[in-house]
Amino acid sequence: xxxxxxxxxxxxxxxxxxxxxxxxxxxxxxxxxxxxxxxxxxxxxxxxxxxxxxxxxxxxxxxxxxxxxxxxxxxxxxxxxxxxxxxxxxxxxxxxxxxxxxxxxxxxxxxxxxxxxxxxxxxxxxxxxxxxxxxxxxxxxxxxxxxx
Amino acid sequence: xxxxxxxxxxxxxxxxxxxxxxxxxxxxxxxxxxxxxxxxxxxxxxxxxxxxxxxxxxxxxxxxxxxxxxxxxxxxxxxxxxxxxxxxxxxxxxxxxxxxxxxxxxxxxxxxxxxxxxxxxxxxxxxxxxxxxxxxxxxxxxxx
Numbered sequence: 001x002x003x004x005x006x007x008x009x010x011x012x013x014x015x016x017x018x019x020x021x022x023x024x025x026x027x028x029x030x031x032x033x034x035x036x037x038x039x040x041x042x043x044x045x046x047x048x049x050x051x052x053x054x055x056x057x058x059x060x061x062x063x064x065x066x067x068x069x070x071x072x073x074x075x076x077x078x079x080x081x082x083x084x085x086x087x088x089x090x091x092x093x094x095x096x097x098x099x100x101x102x103x104x105x106x107x108x109x110x111x112x113x114x115x116x117x118x119x120x121x122x123x124x125x126x127x128x129x130x131x132x133x134x135x136x137x138x139x140x141x142x143x144x145x146x147x148x
Numbered sequence: 149x150x151x152x153x154x155x156x157x158x159x160x161x162x163x164x165x166x167x168x169x170x171x172x173x174x175x176x177x178x179x180x181x182x183x184x185x186x187x188x189x190x191x192x193x194x195x196x197x198x199x200x201x202x203x204x205x206x207x208x209x210x211x212x213x214x215x216x217x218x219x220x221x222x223x224x225x226x227x228x229x230x231x232x233x234x235x236x237x238x239x240x241x242x243x244x245x246x247x248x249x250x251x252x253x254x255x256x257x258x259x260x261x262x263x264x265x266x267x268x269x270x271x272x273x274x275x276x277x278x279x280x281x282x283x284x285x286x287x288x289x290x291x292x
Binding site: 052 | 168170220243246250
């Protein structure tokens with residue numbers, strides 16, 4: 001798997017990091033042991049626009065699968081992001097409060113939102129999309145949006 | 149007869165931002181500063197006229213302090229002023245101002261909601277302060 005898969009629709013190019021899993025809403029999950037770092041995909045951040053505010057649930061919060069882990073307000077929309085895993089938040093990126101634009105600038109790196117200690121990663125992983133599956137999902141969404 | 153030099157003015161260039169809420173905030177702030185807060189000290193220059201190459205608009209940038217207001221990260225106003233050879237004293241991004249005034253969430257495009265207008269006023273007041281400082285630092289010279 002390459003570091004990034006890429007797709008261009010209209011004048012926009014979207015990247016999909018090849019080392020992680022994705023929800024249909026564009027939340028990525030990068031696992032290290034039972035720790036899962038999460039963030040917003042390049043496609044979702046471009047589609048949503050410049051981030052004004054990002055509020056992530058505090059460290060210690062227990063989350064069920066799909067339960068709201070963060071809200072993001074952009075110049076276009078307000079988004080509620082569901083957790084890709086069941087578990088407990090053990091770290092929140094301080095940049096979310098100070099410089100949330102990092103989500104737009106580096107969605108797969110410095111723009112991460114939180115680290116969750118997963119209860120059952122293997123079970124949750126089975127519900128997530130592989131990079132290739134997300135690429136296809138994203139392509140369909142991007143092409144649909146381009147028609148409008 | 150003694151000829152008095154024209155008072156120095158700060159040029160304000162907002163983004164066009166047609167169809168964008170933050171672009172509308174940019175324009176409203178520009179109107180507020182040039183028509184209400186500092187009408188004698190500022191001069192509004194249209195980004196569209198700069199893009200078209202209008203000579204008088206481009207001439208207004210020569211030797212004048214310029215403040216740009218951009219609604220999004222494309223920063224069209226800032227880029228265009230630079231391309232025209234203007235000197236930008238400060239560029240303002242609506243989004244950054246909004247982060248300081250979270251209570252004023254702008255909505256609407258052709259007509260901003262009340263919060264959007266309040267955000268535009270807050271931005272215009274920040275710009276007014278910069279206009280005062282800019283003129284104090286560079287006062288007494290002539291431009292446009």
